[in-house]
Amino acid sequence: MNTVLDTSTVEAVEDNVGESMWSKAAYKFRRDRAGMIGFYVVVFYMFVALGVTLGLWGTEWSDNNGQKWEGVSSEYWFGTNILGQDIFERAIYSTKTAFEVGLVVAVISTIIGAIFGALSGFYSNSWIDEIILWIMGVLDSIPFYLFVAALAFALSGFPYAMHVAMIATFWTTTSRLVRGEVIKLKNFEFVEAAHAVGVPQHTIIFRHILPNTFHILLVQSTIVFVGAIKSEVILSFLGLGVKDGVSWGLMIAESTLEVQAGEFANFYAASALLFILVMAFNSFSDAIQDALDPRKVSA
Amino acid sequence: MSNKIPLLSVRDLVVEFNTERGLVRAIDGISFDVMPGETMGLVGESGCGKSVTSLAILGLVPSPPGKITAGSIQLNGRELVGLPESEYRKIRGSEISMIFQEPMTALNPVFTIANQMTDVLARHQKIRGKQAKNRAIEMLELVGIPSPDKRINEYPHQLSGGMRQRVMIAMALSCNPKLLLADEPTTALDVTIQAQVMEQIVKLQHDLGTAVVLVTHDLGVVAESCQRAVVMYAGRIVEQSPIVPLFQNPQHPYSAGLMASIPRIRAEKVDELPTIPGTVPDLLHLPDGCRFADRCQYSDERCHKEQPDNKITDSREVACFHPCGEAS
Numbered sequence: 001m002n003t004v005l006d007t008s009t010v011e012a013v014e015d016n017v018g019e020s021m022w023s024k025a026a027y028k029f030r031r032d033r034a035g036m037i038g039f040y041v042v043v044f045y046m047f048v049a050l051g052v053t054l055g056l057w058g059t060e061w062s063d064n065n066g067q068k069w070e071g072v073s074s075e076y077w078f079g080t081n082i083l084g085q086d087i088f089e090r091a092i093y094s095t096k097t098a099f100e101v102g103l104v105v106a107v108i109s110t111i112i113g114a115i116f117g118a119l120s121g122f123y124s125n126s127w128i129d130e131i132i133l134w135i136m137g138v139l140d141s142i143p144f145y146l147f148v149a150a151l152a153f154a155l156s157g158f159p160y161a162m163h164v165a166m167i168a169t170f171w172t173t174t175s176r177l178v179r180g181e182v183i184k185l186k187n188f189e190f191v192e193a194a195h196a197v198g199v200p201q202h203t204i205i206f207r208h209i210l211p212n213t214f215h216i217l218l219v220q221s222t223i224v225f226v227g228a229i230k231s232e233v234i235l236s237f238l239g240l241g242v243k244d245g246v247s248w249g250l251m252i253a254e255s256t257l258e259v260q261a262g263e264f265a266n267f268y269a270a271s272a273l274l275f276i277l278v279m280a281f282n283s284f285s286d287a288i289q290d291a292l293d294p295r296k297v298s299a
Numbered sequence: 300m301s302n303k304i305p306l307l308s309v310r311d312l313v314v315e316f317n318t319e320r321g322l323v324r325a326i327d328g329i330s331f332d333v334m335p336g337e338t339m340g341l342v343g344e345s346g347c348g349k350s351v352t353s354l355a356i357l358g359l360v361p362s363p364p365g366k367i368t369a370g371s372i373q374l375n376g377r378e379l380v381g382l383p384e385s386e387y388r389k390i391r392g393s394e395i396s397m398i399f400q401e402p403m404t405a406l407n408p409v410f411t412i413a414n415q416m417t418d419v420l421a422r423h424q425k426i427r428g429k430q431a432k433n434r435a436i437e438m439l440e441l442v443g444i445p446s447p448d449k450r451i452n453e454y455p456h457q458l459s460g461g462m463r464q465r466v467m468i469a470m471a472l473s474c475n476p477k478l479l480l481a482d483e484p485t486t487a488l489d490v491t492i493q494a495q496v497m498e499q500i501v502k503l504q505h506d507l508g509t510a511v512v513l514v515t516h517d518l519g520v521v522a523e524s525c526q527r528a529v530v531m532y533a534g535r536i537v538e539q540s541p542i543v544p545l546f547q548n549p550q551h552p553y554s555a556g557l558m559a560s561i562p563r564i565r566a567e568k569v570d571e572l573p574t575i576p577g578t579v580p581d582l583l584h585l586p587d588g589c590r591f592a593d594r595c596q597y598s599d600e601r602c603h604k605e606q607p608d609n610k611i612t613d614s615r616e617v618a619c620f621h622p623c624g625e626a627s
Contacts (some may be wrong), residue, residue: 189405195359196399197392197419197470211409 028291035287039101041089041280045095052096060086061093061246067156079265081251090246091269096228097247098277101163109167110221114210120175121182123203136172142168144231148240162241166228172219181213215292222285233274248274271287283292306421306510307331307356307478312370314355315349317363323417323582327534328370330394330609333478338511340521340542342557343531346579349514352531353480356512357395359385374478393423396471398500400483402463406455412439413426413451416470423474432522438469442499461492465499472503479504484540497524518561522546530554533590536609539616552595556560561613587620 027067029035052058066080078087118133128146155161186209235241236249248270255267314326326348326534333339341349354360358379372379374394378425399405407415416435420426426434439447442465443502463483471479481500483615485493501524504511513525521528528545538551549555556575580586592602602620609618
């Protein structure tokens, strides 16, 4: 009997012991040059935003220190705007605004999307699924800017009306993606195996199935992050966005008067900073997506 | 049968599925016993209700559309049908365990082996932390995984199919269940690994005294490792017998057909392997009489009109009007 059990016939794969999906993904990510550049740019922006939050720089964004429309100088790196405010300070401060909006919206909408997506996927074709799909359908069918305007009005004065509106519309995409993945995953035998060892249903959904959709959540949250920053600019430009503080969108809105007078500094500064961040974040999220693609990782 | 008290006793079990095309009786009044420490084979071709039977024992018949509509399942005298979900959960994994067919997908890809094994131990045996991990390593060693202390920290994709199935067995046995349901545990493995895994199951069963229900369509595996076998056809039990007489002298024509179609080295060369003509009847349109009648060479008018009852002689049970060995 023991000869059959001789374990030496089981092949010994010792080369990749201890190497997880994540370490492989990290290795792939590090080899993606565009992704790494994007990553460093994003980290730099984050550092700037953190400094603003801690009050290290960007503190003079609302002071009218200079003359109207001063040129580029050692004192005012990007010049001044129509009110004599330092454009550089304002642009830097806006980084914080952008990150705040991006993070809040990305994190909360991903969590909501994950929970509802997992529930509707696991109970697909039941009444729970029907209700969640119906809610998503309704939210998706309202024009975004109309929805924000309506919410801003309904929540009159609430400074986070914009955040709420974005979260309410952005979670549906995440939820749909998660739902599809969960429908696929719930038929895998490990789910049945979990049932068979007596794991309760809610534990199966949230501890056994949901972690398997983590790569989707990560990628989707970076996409939502960029989407939120862009939407914030547009909403602020329309006067529906940031109420206290300054943002790139508000700067661009201000610059409409200045551009007519031939002063482009405000407009350029805000657009360039926004453009660089969005580009960097996109290449970063592309790289994550490639690195986490299970078909490529497990190969 | 012997005088011992059965560990698992299934009586007149009926499982129905409500499909779009109508009510399907996947299992129609089956009864069998499993003695403590025994290995019983559950044999039949695809779609005859083998897997549904094992799911029914675990209380995992997908509902809806499935439902146990009649009969009883008793484990150590305790009725399982109609048990509340929370009670059933305590039984699953601790008293009844299951091994699945597909080792590739039966482990959760994002957690390590240690994580998944200690989870089961924490749930049923209230062992946690270091102690649970040591117990898990012990179990892995028992199923013949080399350097289990290293392997335990790996993810399922780093193990081969045979190793994953061993991990599944280790996990299933880690809480000392009284009954192990093995649903085609070796079908997805290649032949050499199949032999190792089966040997492992048989050995552990000896050591731990676990009763095993081996669901399979591989008669070779049944002949090697089971003491008794139940042959199912279209949701019914057609024959139930200890293994040696079943293989030497199958009584139901269907069992006889199955035995004849095993590829083996024969004294004289045959041009074609004997097969059973026809296919399993559609469960939606079952014949009135014996379900095997259309494919049976011995069937007569009575077979097409009446359903034969299970006749018990000695330790064997057969549902046929013309058992082989008598009529032929």
